[in-house]
Amino acid sequence: VALTEDLAPFFDTAYGFAVAATYDGASPVSVIFDNAYLEQLGIAGTGPVALVRASQVAADPTGKTLAIGAQTYLIRNVRPMDDGAVVLLNLQEQ
């Protein structure tokens, strides 16, 4: 069953959990950003990811950019969440 809830409150940058971002150099989007600790091959680091409504990005946004604050990321992978209304973007610093 497709999710019919209004997702906007979750992605509200003023009262929700989201922050403002710029997708593909020009499109304003709101994303829920996370950058938790991640160790890879014995090197400490972080794993930046962003939740975004699927309707706000291309069906395959890999290779496009997402700017959050002063940092621009390259979208490296897209993981549909549950019914796909929201996708999780795996990000790489540029």
Next chain:
Amino acid sequence: MADHVSEQIIAAAVAALTGLATTGARVYDSRVHPLQDAEVAAGALLVDQGDESDETLSIGADRLVEREMELLVVAKVKQTASYRATINQIRKEVEVQIAQDDTLGGKCKYINPRRGELELAGDGEKPVASYTMVFSVVYVTALNAPDISL
């Protein structure tokens, strides 16, 4: 009594590999904790020992033992592009340096590259690459004097 020859070999390898063009002073002996960004910078090396197999060469209480120890030299890189090229640059510098003195100042008979393994990961904020170089280090000691390389 001096350190076991294997420890002397590791120390000599760390000294020989410190100051290479790409990895500089970022050479870490028997590192067990994750490297931080500043410790990797343009590239880093981890040095440690692996398996060792021994063969008896003579008889008697002071019989000779030929030992073949694995010297592990692991190149680490964290950067957005050209990570494999940097790994191979580090490999070149390491192999050239080892070949310049393949007895490590007389600590062993010789060192040869044996095998290597490249690992890549791309889930983090930057890709990371790791290349484990396994060198075969042959040295000989008396059974009752493992601190003296013969």
